[in-house]
Amino acid sequence: METLIDIVLLSFLVLTALAVAKMHDLFAVVMLSGIYSLLSASLFLDLDAVDVAFTEASVGAGISTLLFLASLKLVGRYEKRTRYRPMLALGVVLATGTLLIYGTLDMPHFGSPDTPVHQHVAPRYLNDSMAEIGVPNVVTSVLASYRGYDTLGETLVIFTAGIGVTSLLRVSRRTKREEQQRVPADMQQQIILRVVAKWMLPLIMVFALYVQFHGDYGPGGGFQAGVIFAAGVILYTMLYGLSTTQKVFPRKMLELFAALGVLLYGGVGITCLLLGGNFLDYNVLRHDPVHGQHLGILLVELGVGITVASVMIMIFFKFTWRTVKHKYFVK
Amino acid sequence: MIELLLDMLSWVLLLSGSFFCLTGGIGLMRFPEFFSRIHAASLTDTLGASLILMGLMLQAGITITLAKLIMILILSLIAGTTASHAMAKAALKSGMCPLDQVDRSQQPEIKAYKDKS
């Protein structure tokens, strides 16, 4: 059954990708790419990657689609049918594809347990992590403890992307004043939607916190929780307008928190150094190594969550401010 | 005995839920225009989803899984219906008209609604 679902989902994915390649209405393309990420998340779940499915569900189907839609609002909806020559591109693609398929012929079969991938470090993670770290979710323990450096790097990449978008899409004071004077009427008439969203918002926030702190025991963790939290704030922004939301999440606070998360992560590492261990070696944080690991993972995941949430909210705000600017000033 | 009964009941719920989902899917595919499609899809969606989730609940027993299933049920009941409402409203506002009302679209109250929005 698992294999059957796998095959069907993969075929759906190819069909969706082909449709994406063919369509010229970018709005439809973005919506199909939303379906594409829903499909890929189901596929990840089918292949036992629960944490990845979680992330793809919240990132790919949620935030990514919204960002694409916001930028479509700024750049226009249709792709021009220009006179590109597909034959050359098609030739290159077919040649590369044939070579890659030839390369797969030697690969060990899908799902076989004696693949080289499974012989290296994975058995150690699976067998020893319970004794060394004491967290049932092996993905969390590898993410936050065994490969802590790596995750620090990824968090920094997200932080840097936040800085990049902030400096590319700056907002003038004039735009802000304009937005405050005029009530955003976009969703004003959708009363039912507004009421339901107001009711759902606390639910989303609580769920984000659950995902954040339950990540040791089930699927979840800082990345997912941050994105879900941001999605809640984005829902509120879409229905109640930017200036209302910015009263709760002012720009300065978001920037501060984005930096704070990275600092918390790095700070835990430095504390470990000061207490006599290696960088990000949580064993020394408490008397008992396992307790130290628990505390370290909790703090590090919190740092990741804070950074991801504030950077995602920040990026969405920047794009929405830009649409406000275009609406009132660029004609 | 009771377990067998619960099992059978959950099978019945799962199967009928799948049946309603399938009807909705066929309706979504076969109906001629947007409003009849949304009618087919959203109604069966609510019913089919609730039936399937209830079937799963009977399998879950009284655990944390049950609580999560109830949460999904509440969410799908509220979010699904709201989303359908918003979609239909947006489509109506954009000037689309149900097929059997094409001629009536010039009627005063529908016109007034459109002008207002």
Place this chain on the structure above:
Amino acid sequence: MFAVTALTLLVVMALALARAFLGPTLYDRILAVNNFGTKTVLLIAVMDFLAGRPDFLDIAIVYALINFISIIGVLRFFEYAQQKTVEHGE
């Protein structure tokens, strides 16, 4: 029994996918995406039971939430896009 439900859901997803491809209007596509999303929530719930580990239902909850949010997003951004084209037309 779970297998039958999962298969039916896959068939329904195929139908919704076809509607999203054909679509004529954009609203048909939005409807198809929404329907596809709710079916994915159900498929994931059923798949959890099929795999015998129903403690992963968190993912289905996330789907239900995110699906709602992205549909609202599509409607919000699309309303404006259409106004713009109307303005240009006039």
Place this chain on the structure above:
Amino acid sequence: MNLIGLYNYWIVVTLMMIGFYVVIAHENLIKKLVGLSIFQTSVFFFYISTGKIHGATAPILDPKYDLYSNPLPHVLILTAIVVGIATTALGLALVVRIQESYGSIEEYEIQSQDTQDQMESQLEAYGFRKKHDLSIQNLDE
């Protein structure tokens, strides 16, 4: 069995090639970004597929199970997805700025504008400015 054994990898290659085709053959920058994300996801599928073991379960330890899929690819891909959205956001911001300064996001139009600017500045450097002005005046008349 042989066919099914490699099906996942072949689909990965197909998806990757579709994404690659969209990136190199289409002119629209947003479309290119969508193609890039398809390409990206195909790599994710490849990693996760190699981590799967038949009959295993998700790597969340539970005394009831003893065979788990490989957790390492999951960790790598989890972070890659979030980094992917961060880079996509950066790319979209760049596209928005390009639209604002060139008035178009079609690669061909952007390039032709660039070469035009370049030619004009070269003409200016060689002292052809007057002729250029003249031609515009002629057109006006």
